[in-house]
Amino acid sequence: MNKAMERFIQSLSDSETVPADFHFVSPEEVGGNAGKYAQIIAAIVNECYGSEYPAPTRDSSYLVSALNGKSQLSAVWSLNPQTRDADQYGTLSLYDAGFPFGPNIGELGKSGSPSDGGAKYGFALFERHWRESHARGLKYRSFFCTSRNCGSRPAKEGRVRAGAAVRYLVARVMRMTQWGYAPWYLMPDTGSGSYELLDFFVRLPDDVDRHPSIASTTVHVASAAAARFVEGVFTSNWGFSPRLAERRDAAPAPPVGWSLLEEDYQQQKNPVKLLVGPGKETFEAAFDRLENLAGSTAVVVLPLTEAYLAAQATVEGRGYTLCAVYPPTRLDAPVQGMWCRLNSSNPIIPPKHQGNPDGACSPWLSGYIDELLAALVEHRRA
Numbered sequence: 001m002n003k004a005m006e007r008f009i010q011s012l013s014d015s016e017t018v019p020a021d022f023h024f025v026s027p028e029e030v031g032g033n034a035g036k037y038a039q040i041i042a043a044i045v046n047e048c049y050g051s052e053y054p055a056p057t058r059d060s061s062y063l064v065s066a067l068n069g070k071s072q073l074s075a076v077w078s079l080n081p082q083t084r085d086a087d088q089y090g091t092l093s094l095y096d097a098g099f100p101f102g103p104n105i106g107e108l109g110k111s112g113s114p115s116d117g118g119a120k121y122g123f124a125l126f127e128r129h130w131r132e133s134h135a136r137g138l139k140y141r142s143f144f145c146t147s148r149n150c151g152s153r154p155a156k157e158g159r160v161r162a163g164a165a166v167r168y169l170v171a172r173v174m175r176m177t178q179w180g181y182a183p184w185y186l187m188p189d190t191g192s193g194s195y196e197l198l199d200f201f202v203r204l205p206d207d208v209d210r211h212p213s214i215a216s217t218t219v220h221v222a223s224a225a226a227a228r229f230v231e232g233v234f235t236s237n238w239g240f241s242p243r244l245a246e247r248r249d250a251a252p253a254p255p256v257g258w259s260l261l262e263e264d265y266q267q268q269k270n271p272v273k274l275l276v277g278p279g280k281e282t283f284e285a286a287f288d289r290l291e292n293l294a295g296s297t298a299v300v301v302l303p304l305t306e307a308y309l310a311a312q313a314t315v316e317g318r319g320y321t322l323c324a325v326y327p328p329t330r331l332d333a334p335v336q337g338m339w340c341r342l343n344s345s346n347p348i349i350p351p352k353h354q355g356n357p358d359g360a361c362s363p364w365l366s367g368y369i370d371e372l373l374a375a376l377v378e379h380r381r382a
Helices: 003-012 027-032 034-049 061-068 119-135 163-173 206-210 224-238 283-291 306-317 363-379
Strands: 022-025 072-079 089-096 105-112 142-147 177-182 194-196 198-203 218-221 243-246 258-262 272-276 297-303 321-326 336-342
Touching (some): 027 034, 072 119, 177 224, 198 321, 218 224, 224 363, 283 297, 283 306, 297 306, 306 336, 336 363
Antiparallel strands (some): 072 089, 321 336
């Protein structure tokens, strides 16, 4: 990023540069009046994406509970309609993703704005709020999002913008970095739905991102393909790769304790996920159940440690493709890998920046898209 861009991005977090009539409702204010703001958030997201989006966009009752319980932090913003366009409003939420990724990790989502005019200020002020909260030791040391980037999406009544605006807000304003792709969901924009290679972005604490500690950590992988992916994405983001230990012989059975997560909303459009978690189930039993559940995709999230090498090998042997990693948020936190298998023959839509190294936040990932698409198509279960 050049110095002029750096100054501009920094200025967005300075309240003096925000228009005087810009109204930002902080997560504390939203949480303090959850009933009112849950309805507003649901209405904004529904207007931006419609009721067919693979996440609830109309019902606000679950939002009230999440806001009251502080498992979701949300902001709402607007520009004064007396002096600005009345459609300059939006919302952004950060909700608990500690399971499966670890404590103090959140997911950025349920966000939307019908125009770009005020969104950059809303995103910047939300990011500043997160940094200040993190400095005080509050929730969410790190967070991620799966942002849309597909240029073939048709605009529906002017609601759906191209991916460039979202990419700018996520990567430049919020300073998130790209660690893979997330083809988990069936999006509603084409026919019976299509898979999109959504960008998998992560916002790490500044101390980790500027001085990554992964150099002293060994990452265990079960295949040359996984080693290549990890090396490529880490080098693209941080300039070096962690130490890689590739499996050489038989690995011990994975530890007992697994969980399956299924969405209770539009199950056919959402993934089923197998995660390391509480319980007494063996990996083999849980994986067999995953293989027999309905969902748009089957996703397996595994720590890239020696204890889970056998699980990695089994997953890859069944045709699952490594699509993304979550980098460590602390020295003692493992790298997490995300494997995916598509469960239908619906079309796969590549990102708009396919083949354009300047269009992706990770140039290596941009060049990897064709290989990833081929692997997903070859192994999908129609």
